[in-house]
Amino acid sequence: MMRLLDGTWTLHAGAGPVPAELADDLRAGVPATVPGVVHTDLLAAGLIPDPFDATNEPALTWIGWTDWEYRRSFTFDPGEHDRHDLVAEGLDTVATIWLNDVEVARTANHHRTYRFDVGDVLRAGVNELRIVFASAARTAREAAAVLGPRPLVDRAHPFNAIRKPAYHFGWDWGPEIVTAGIWRSIAVESWSAARIAVLRPLTSYTATEGCGLDLHVEVETAGATDLTVRVRVGGAAGTAAVSGDRAHLTLAVPDAAPWWPRGHGDQPLYDVELELVADGTVLDRRSARVGFRSVTLDTTPDEVGNPFRLAVNGSDVYVRGVNWIPNSSYLPSITAADLDRALDDAVEANVNLLRVWGGGVYESEDFYAACDTKGLLVWQDFLLACAAYAEEEPLAGEVEAEAREAVARLAGHASLALFNGGNENLWGYASWGWRAQLRGATWGDGYYTELFPRIVAELAPGTPYSPGSPSSIDPYLHPNDESNGTMHIWDVWNTDDYTVYANHRPRFVAEFGFQGPPAISTLRAVVHDSPASPHGPQMLVHQKAVDGNGKLERGLGDHLLIPAEFVDWHWATQLNQARAIRFGITHFRSLFPLNTGAVLWQLNDCWPVVSWSAVDSRGIRKPLWHALRAVFADRFASVRPAALTVHNDHAEAWRTAAHAVRMTLDGKPLASCAAELSVPPRGAATVALAADVFAPDDPAGEFVVVTLGTGERAFWYFVEDPVLDLAADAVEASVRPAAGGYAVVVRAGALVKDLTLLVDHLHPDARVDDGMVTLLPGEEVTFRVSTPEPLDVAALITHPVLRSANDLVG
Known part of the structure; x- marks a missing residue:
């Protein structure tokens, strides 16, 4: 029996820099909502302004330096159950739990769930529960002093010393909003005899053996013996005895059909129904929803280096991906409907994979279930990003505990395609001066090369693992070597024009991106500078990248003029963002089969901000999103002088004619040629085009369009827009x-x-x-x-x- 404790609590401020005008209210207590965090509770109580608005964010950082207490009373009836557990699905982050003035537990990990036997402390009738959260900002600084300094990207807080989402401490697209609170549900669960503690349904599929279930069950007992588990899935059924605290069962499911990622087939899902039985009595039930598939990662060295090729059910998948960050700075505010809409943004942009980035969270079950349904593959980072991480206690034990829990929870999802050791940590050690700063101290290598692969092999043996992103697979190679494994391309944006994408020949691009502002209404809702300006004080609070606006304007380069008016600056920088990514992905796809995928940084935002996202925080699709949809199409054509390249990421062959025309800007044809194309399924081809089509008489007044019989188009321009004789009133x-x-x-x-x-x-x-x-x-x-x-x-x-x-x- 589950007694939920969600709902209304009371929030009190503890030690910390509480503003004098709020002290009386916060010491006395204000209403709070669970699940929730302090910021949303204070906002609901009218005690703080919106942290997203104007310049409020830096003025409210005191919240992260203050201790907070959540308190509520509840009635309890023990009934006839043997055990009574306090179950906390998410505590943010360093918490001390008091029940009836007895300390029952301390926690220090945002990424874990907790279960505590509190039967000796609970009493029939009214009980009082208090959870005190120590300041995460202060705790991180104290922990870093004990563990010793470890390098990290330029941030104000040592986020790598505490197990809390790194992005909460501020990022180059996110605010510094250091939350605290009961961020997922909390309850008292009463049970007897035995319960199902872990259900881990691993699936497989091969064309010869069909669909199979490899079921692992962990049981917690309170005196029960002679336990059996019964399972039903897809018309098949089986039983297994519990030995100790575990049961294992393999089952063929001949009536099931395989699960495929979108673009490769259907996504049939099947309910796994599990019962825990003793002497014919069902003690507990659990269920899961699975799809039958097999995922492999091919990194076998070839004549170029180490490829990075994902395959599902033996079929190679060209990855058309996007990086995913948490969808809000306030995690409890994210609803299943929010996630569904955001994932539809991915689906409708022809995306087939989301990479869950390591500076965020292991997402909710709603997220992974929606990916299962929509056919979106999931690349899951372990939650270590852009920093060196100590391998000593207490951090090491927390990292292992959260990793084991996450792998066991996610292993049964059909969408899960890859576990990845972390984000840019290998690269940082190799190239960012970390080795000298560390002076021999641990930095996380043991996690990436020993701990994580061991946990994945034990708990999700059918799931591929990569030690990091970027990674060249071979530890003796530079981790961001384009000929091997995965690459992050950040010279474009940081220093170089977007045409530099064409200088790279990456096997697989796991991050690349270009900034652009959010929709104008999203900006106007939070930025009120008068007159509006890219460099206004409120605007700059919503531009977190170092010299971000300078890079935006330099990024216009020869492509577009720098506008004088803000509304034109907004459009020009949005347009340039879309064009930069269109140019990059066009190039990457032209390299197929050398290149096996590209994962854009990033799909979404966590607040209203100038960023690399394709969809802003209010769900408005930027011009980049429309460009992404076009360049991620199943069938895609690109043109360069005297050649047409087509990529057919489709199950059927592509046979079509191509017609190339050089014409004036007002439509007069000047030269033309035709070609026939025959491209195999999941293949590519390049055909020659007549040289005179690409020999303009007037580069500023002419362009080339190639039209395929199936409707696809590719354009070629001889000069950039400021030189091109475009008509303003066309x-x-x-x-x-x-x-x-x-x-x-x-x-x-x-x-x-x-x-x-x-x-x-x-x-x-x-x-x-x-x-x-x-x-x-x-x-x-x-x-x-x-x-x-x-x-x-x-x-x-x-x-x-x-x-x-x-x-x-x-």
């Missing part, structure tokens, strides 16, 4: 009512590049179905606009809503 637009909003029809009188509707200028909840559309002279496109309220129709088809590269030419 479109005519009209609007008509449509279900849920409007249909906007745009017709091009001359070449129009990257046509986009920024409809949130008119309403923050307005959305549009397409963007980054290039039109040839005489062509038209219809955009579908949805909106909860009527919009200004005239404004819908004028500046600054209707945008293209054409209106940035001067």
Whole structure:
């Protein structure tokens, strides 16, 4: 029997820098909500302003330096049960638990669940539960002093000394919001005889042996003996005796069909129903939902180096991926519906893999279950990022405990494709001066090369493991060597123009990205500088990257002029972000089969900020998202002088004709040629095109378009936009009512590049179905606009809503 203790608690401030004007209220106590965190409780009580707004974030860092106490009373009836456990699914982070004024436990890990036998402390009737959270900011600093200094990326807090999400301490896209609280459910569970402690359903599939279940069960007993487990799945059933505290059962499931990632097949899922039985009586039940598949990672050396090739059910998967960060700075506020919408952003952008980044959290069951359903593969980092980590106690024991729990919990998910040792830690040791700073101290190598692979081999033996990202597989190679394993490309953005992507020939890109601002309505909701400016004081609080705005403007390079007006700066930098990623992925896909995947940094945001995301924190898809959808299409074509390359990531062969035309910007054809293509399934091909098609008479007034018979297109321009003779008045637009909003029809009188509707200028909840559309002279496109309220129709088809590269030419 589970007695949930979620709901209303009372929050009290303890030691720490509490502002004088809040001291009386916070010492007396204010209402709090569990699951929740201090920041959202204080905000709900009206005691602090919104940390996301204006310049409030740095003014509220005192919260992370203060101790906090959550308190509530509850009634309890022991009934006839033998055991009574306090079960905490998530405590953030350094907690002391008091029940009826008896200290029952201390915890120090955000990433673990806890269970404590409190039967001797509980009493029939009213009980009082108090959980005191020590300041995580202070505790991290104290722990770092004991463990010894360890290098980390430039952050204000030694986040690597404490087991709390690193991003809470501030990142180059995230605020410093050091939370505390009961962030997942808490309950008293009463039980008798025995219970199922762990259900670990491992699955497999081969074409010859079909679907199989390898079931592992761990049991906790309170005196029961002669236990049996019974399982049913997909029309198959079996039993196994419990030996000690474990049971193991293998089962063929002949009536089941295999699970595939999206783009490769269907995603059938099956319920595993488990019963724990003694003398014919069912003591406990558990269930899980599984898909039958096998995942492999091929890193066998070849003539180039070490590849990084994922395969599901024996079929290679070209990874079209995105990195995933926690969807909010306030983890308890993330709902299943929020996750579903965010993962739909990935699906609709033709993504097939999400990498759960190591500076965040092991995500909720809602997240992994949605990935199972949607066919999204999951690359799961262990939670160590951008730092050296001590391998001594107490940190070592906490790292092992959380890793064992996470692997056991996630191993049964069909979407799980890879466990990864951590983010950029191998690279940091090799290249960022850490070795000299460490002076022989431990830095995490034992976790990546011994502990984590041992845990994965024990608890998830069918899941591939990589020691880190980036990693060249061979420890004697530089970890970010492009010819081996995974690579992070950050010279682009940090120092180089995005055309430098073409200088790389990576086997697999696990991180690369380019910044752009969020939607204008998202910015305006939190940034109120007057006049609006990229360099306004509030704007700079929402730009966390070092010299971020400088890099944005330098990144425009020769591609776009630097606009004078803020609204044009916003569009130009959003456009440039989309183009940079389009250029990079186009190049990576042209390298197939040398290149086997690319994982964009990043899909989502945790707050309103200028960042690398494709979708901002309010769920508005940036122009980058539309570019990503196009460049991640199953069938994709790219062109360079005198050659066309096509990548067919589809189960069927691609046979089509290609027609290349060099024309003027107003549509006059100047030269043309044709070619026939035959591309095998999951294959690529390059065909030659006539050289004269790429020999312009007037580079500023001509371009090349290659059109395939199946509708795909590729463009080639001889000069950048500031030199290209784009017409600023090249479109005519009209609007008509449509279900849920409007249909906007745009017709091009001359070449129009990257046509986009920024409809949130008119309403923050307005959305549009397409963007980054290039039109040839005489062509038209219809955009579908949805909106909860009527919009200004005239404004819908004028500046600054209707945008293209054409209106940035001067």
